[in-house]
Amino acid sequence: MNRLYHVPLSPFCRKVRLTLAEKKIEVELVEERYWEQSPDFLRRNPAGKVPVLRLDGRLLSESQAICEYLDETHPHPQLLPRDPEMRYEVRRLCIWFDDKFHNEVTSKLLYERVNKKLTKEGYPDSKNVKSGAARIKYHLDYLAWLLDQRRWLAGDVMTLADFAAAAHLSSLDYISDVDWNRHAVVKTWYATIKSRPSFRTLLSDQVPGFPPPQHYADLDF
Amino acid sequence: MNRLYHVPLSPFCRKVRLTLAEKKIEVELVEERYWEQSPDFLRRNPAGKVPVLRLDGRLLSESQAICEYLDETHPHPQLLPRDPEMRYEVRRLCIWFDDKFHNEVTSKLLYERVNKKLTKEGYPDSKNVKSGAARIKYHLDYLAWLLDQRRWLAGDVMTLADFAAAAHLSSLDYISDVDWNRHAVVKTWYATIKSRPSFRTLLSDQVPGFPPPQHYADLDF
Numbered sequence: 055m056n057r058l059y060h061v062p063l064s065p066f067c068r069k070v071r072l073t074l075a076e077k078k079i080e081v082e083l084v085e086e087r088y089w090e091q092s093p094d095f096l097r098r099n100p101a102g103k104v105p106v107l108r109l110d111g112r113l114l115s116e117s118q119a120i121c122e123y124l125d126e127t128h129p130h131p132q133l134l135p136r137d138p139e140m141r142y143e144v145r146r147l148c149i150w151f152d153d154k155f156h157n158e159v160t161s162k163l164l165y166e167r168v169n170k171k172l173t174k175e176g177y178p179d180s181k182n183v184k185s186g187a188a189r190i191k192y193h194l195d196y197l198a199w200l201l202d203q204r205r206w207l208a209g210d211v212m213t214l215a216d217f218a219a220a221a222h223l224s225s226l227d228y229i230s231d232v233d234w235n236r237h238a239v240v241k242t243w244y245a246t247i248k249s250r251p252s253f254r255t256l257l258s259d260q261v262p263g264f265p266p267p268q269h270y271a272d273l274d275f
Numbered sequence: 276m277n278r279l280y281h282v283p284l285s286p287f288c289r290k291v292r293l294t295l296a297e298k299k300i301e302v303e304l305v306e307e308r309y310w311e312q313s314p315d316f317l318r319r320n321p322a323g324k325v326p327v328l329r330l331d332g333r334l335l336s337e338s339q340a341i342c343e344y345l346d347e348t349h350p351h352p353q354l355l356p357r358d359p360e361m362r363y364e365v366r367r368l369c370i371w372f373d374d375k376f377h378n379e380v381t382s383k384l385l386y387e388r389v390n391k392k393l394t395k396e397g398y399p400d401s402k403n404v405k406s407g408a409a410r411i412k413y414h415l416d417y418l419a420w421l422l423d424q425r426r427w428l429a430g431d432v433m434t435l436a437d438f439a440a441a442a443h444l445s446s447l448d449y450i451s452d453v454d455w456n457r458h459a460v461v462k463t464w465y466a467t468i469k470s471r472p473s474f475r476t477l478l479s480d481q482v483p484g485f486p487p488p489q490h491y492a493d494l495d496f
Contacts, residue, residue, distance in 0.1 A: 145340035
């Protein structure tokens, strides 16, 4: 059986879950308390991070490497188009979200509010939370600017860039940290992704101690 | 004229410089004081980071997206092999160095010792330097473990993973922070990469205030 070792609100795990679901690859989801760094887990991934995918007997780690591998071995639907210019733009945007957005927003809001409690690291640092809440506005503006020129984030077709962005935003939406009223074009884009069948797995996530707000799983939010 | 906006010791810029040189794409190197975040620079890359490559009139950013684009549009020599399993391993290792190694080692040694002085951010934090010096040993052991089983880092052919790793190690070698005597197999691998013509541009780098040690440019170090 294929397995994904994950944590529910990790945007990196969510990017892989969306990719697996789009490609109709069935996996058993196994929650991994990666912060305990158990020897078994470190054997699966010496980098000590989730997601880790067990697929056809192989162990794969690093979300971007996993998603590109899945796209090359299971090409329908194609999440990285064939054209090199488009592929560049998809990768640039994936890194934008997984690096810049992650450092400036996800780690400042989600990790402060949720991960610190789960891993018993202490209380949220209000300076970080404030900074994340300020920076997300800038990123939503950037999304709106892209979507004013394009149907999807990287161009005229849906790509891995849309899932990378939606993975981060969905985790933040679980803790009500996204202002969907800031840009109608961003809300419309997210509503389209959110209603895809692949998104259902994310919408049913429940993290003990953190009940999601009602709008989280609502397709008409 | 093609141009690369860079800083000499950035491992991300070095990975791109090596890729450009391997593929014999000529570029003019322009040093960019990215930390001043000039409006001109932010227009070139809203993420505010180097490297930025101006190629045939287009502006490209994010080192991994740039290198994959160059490999797709200039396939000789091929730095990502055709086999999906190998491509996965190349990408996993690039992320290993650009994320894990960068966070645990490069940022703790190079950024503390050099970048903080260049950007006038203050003095090195000795706790960070100590932590980086301890962690690099673990990473050199991991390299040795890989090279005990493989000719190159990702397998039997030279790939982008070798350049990603060599980019970080060469920047650290500029400040004498790599113990080449720890593993003969790592030293031999690095000596092979270091003697490639593409490496020459890195070996002639000079950072004002930080003269390189004599062994840095010596192919028989």
